[in-house]
Amino acid sequence: MKTSDSPDLDAQGAFFRPPNPPKGTVLDSANTEISSRSNREVGASAFVGGQARHPLSLAAAKVGTYMLDLSSERIHGDSQYFSLLGFPPTTRDLPLGAFLAKLDCEGCRSYQKVLEDVRQQLSDQLELCIFVHRNENDSVPVLDRGLVSIEDERVLIVGAQIDLTGLTTPLPQFQHLASHDQLTGLLSRHAIWRLVEQAHHQTQGTGSACAIAVLDIDHLKEVNDIHGPIVGDKLLSExxxxxxxxxxxxxxxxxRWGGDEFLAIASDLDELGLVREIDNARQALVDVPTLIDGTHVSVTFSSGVTSVCQPMDTTEQILARADVALYRAKRDGCNRVYGSGRATDNRTMSLAILVQDAVRTARVTPVFQPLVRLSDQRPVAEEAFSRIMEGGSRLLNAAAFIEVALQLKLLHRIDHMLFDAVIERITYPPSSASSPLPVNGEAKPIFVHISEDLIRHPATLNEMVKTLADHPLSAVTPVVLVLNEQIATEHTKTLPGILQPMLDLGCKLSISGFGDSDNSLQMLYEGFPVSFLSVDPSLVQEALKSERARKVIAEIQLTARELGITTIAKQLQNPETLKMVIELGLDWGQGYLLGVPTDPSWPLSARSGV
Structure with missing residues (x-):
């Protein structure tokens, strides 16, 4: 019998290692953990900081380690892992589908739901208690635990599967462990959502009271920035x-719903009753600051509450109502609790459902507005904007739904869809004569916006990098990534590294709203890799009546020209403003005076690969 410090060996006598783990990464740490400790301990600790958060009675357990690559949908594992699944021990890897085929219907559904949350970066871990059908007459209970790692362009889950057959620890204890969040000890995202689905089903036609609430910790990012992420995690747990x-x-x-959000459900309270209870808890937190490592940290939360007892609504629509109520609470200053009846008008609610449906069915539509060279007013580039079709004919512009999309945590997905539309426009350019022609025989740029929400989703950025790699820009239209100046100044140190893979593949960088910050020019002097900048529209309007504002724009133009940066004036609506920006020497312009957005030629759902 093996001792606790004797690692399991594969068929060749060597411990399994996932291929080529980058040094110093989460995956590298996980491999060190796997190779230096027994598989049993790895499974017990789930690779969390080398410390077992949930000690298990695993003395007799069979444990197999694996790495699931969601990008290729293949699983690499050691011999114990594949033996546990009923495959030959010489197996080295297999498709994800072959593993899912070993699960019963409920286990397969649960596993796929967790994987979808991982893909959308709603969860950073996997914990499930499942039954694996090794063959027709052999089904074993398995605890599957792993952590998510994003390495290069791959989304990976590094984990262990533990055979629970014959263990002294009762199976319900393992099932409890698999359904609870490691950091907080609360129900996991998957487990709490199943309760909501069950409650929704049980209340149909009965008139029973039931309500849910989404809670979001206010300003947790500032706590992390000031005290560090370790304190932030301790605060979240406390x-x-x-x-x-x-x-x-x-x-x-x-x-725990994900990140700094929680989901609560009350099966015997209506919306108003749950609002009262949540607000009482909110006040209790305000009255007594939280003590973390000897430091009192004052923290608040905001919440959106809604009833589950809506017979015509899906669970997704119910959650959307709570999310919109939370959005209103945040917008009105945080540290408050809103019910959907009080906080949500019909228009905002319908927008939330519209955005969710548009993203789910890929019904986000791109439009393209020209940018012109001011010296001769010839089209030289175009900029992509997202639209959503409402009622089959009316297009909603981004200003109408952007805040709702951000609150629903869907803005990064809209950015991704718009980016894909730009790549398709490059690959299959329109034949319309209204499309801007190449300038001096060179391909014209297409500008596309990058939100802060997208920057926080590296897996989505990695998918965009892969798309770029599959469609090289060297011989076609370059893509210009547009960042708001506020985002650029807040992330000056980290953004170049985050975006460098896209810049290496031919993308350029543009800053919008330039001149709105005291540090605008400093960002350029520090070497931020900017190729274009658009002057803040409010500064342009102020220059119509202020000589001081005109001098500021002139200084921006002079600095940009010295650095080889192209300047842009946007929202040009009248001849007077157009004349002024030409006199100030700005290079390009955009606005309804110079060209309206193109009619959408196709919704993203009609594109191949979506």
Missing amino acids: LATRLDQLFRPRQITMG
Whole structure:
């Protein structure tokens, strides 16, 4: 029998290592963990900091380690892993589908739901108790635990599967472990959502009271920035414990929804009743600051509440109502609780559902507005904007739905869809004569916006990099990534590294709203890799009546020219403004005076590969 420090060997006598782990990365740490400790301990700790958060009675357990690459949908594992699944021990890898085929219908559905959350970066871990059908007459309970790692262009899950057959620890204890979040001890995202689905089904036609609430910790990013992410995690864990202690006597069940969000459900309260309970908890947190490592940290949360008892609504629509109520609470200053009846007008609610449906069915539509060279007013580039079709004929511009999309955590997906539309326009250019012609025989740029939400989703950025690699820009139209100046100044140190893979593949960088910050020019002097900048429209309007503002724009233009940066004036609506920006020497212009957005030629759902 193996001792606790004797690692399992593969068929060739060597411990399994996922291929080529980058040094110093999460994956590299996981491999060190795997190779230096027994598989049993790895499974027990789920690779979290080398410390077992949930000690398990695994003395007799068979444990197999694996790496699932979601980009290629292939699983690499050691011999124990494949033996546990009923495959020959000489197997080295297999398609994800072959593994899913070993699960029963419920297990397969649960696994796919968790994987979808990982793909959308809604979850950074995998914990499930499943039954694996090794063959027709052999089904074994398995605890599957892993952590997500994003390495280069790959989304990976590094984990262990533990055979629970014959263990002294009761199976329900493992099932409890698999359904709870490691950091907070609350129900996992998958587990709390199943409760919502069950409650929605049970309340149909019965008139029973039931409500849910989405809670979001206010300004947690600032806490992380000031005190560090370790303190941030401790704060999140402590808040979860305090809220759970407040809610449990009231028969309110809470789970971790993802990041700094929680989801609570009360099966015997209506919307107003749950609003009262959530608000009481909010006030209790305000009255007693949280103590973390000897430091009192004052923290608040905002919440959106809605009833589950809506017979015509899907669970996704119910969640959308709570999300919109939360959005209103955040918009009105945070540290408050809104019910959907109070906080949500019909228009905002319908927008939330419209955005969700548009993203889910890829019904986001691109339009392209020309940019012209001011010296001769010839089209030299175009800029992509997202639109959503409402009612089959009316196009909503981004200003109408952008805030709702951000609150629903869908803005990065809209950015991604718009980026794909730009790549398709490059690959299959329109034949319309209204499309701008190449300048001096060179391909014309297409500008596309990058939101802060997208920057926070490296897996989505990696997918965009892969798309660029598959469609080289060297011989076609270059893509210009547009960043708001506020985002650029807040992330000056990290953004170049984040965007460098896209810049290496031929993309250029543009800053919009330039001149709105005291540090605008400093960003250029520090070597931020900018090729284009558009002057803040409010500064342009101010220059019509202020000589001081005109001098500021002139200084921006002079500096940009010295650095080889092209300047752009946007929102040009009248001849007076156009004349002024030409006199100031700005290079390019955009506005309804110079060209309207093109009519959408196709929705993204009609494109291949979407």
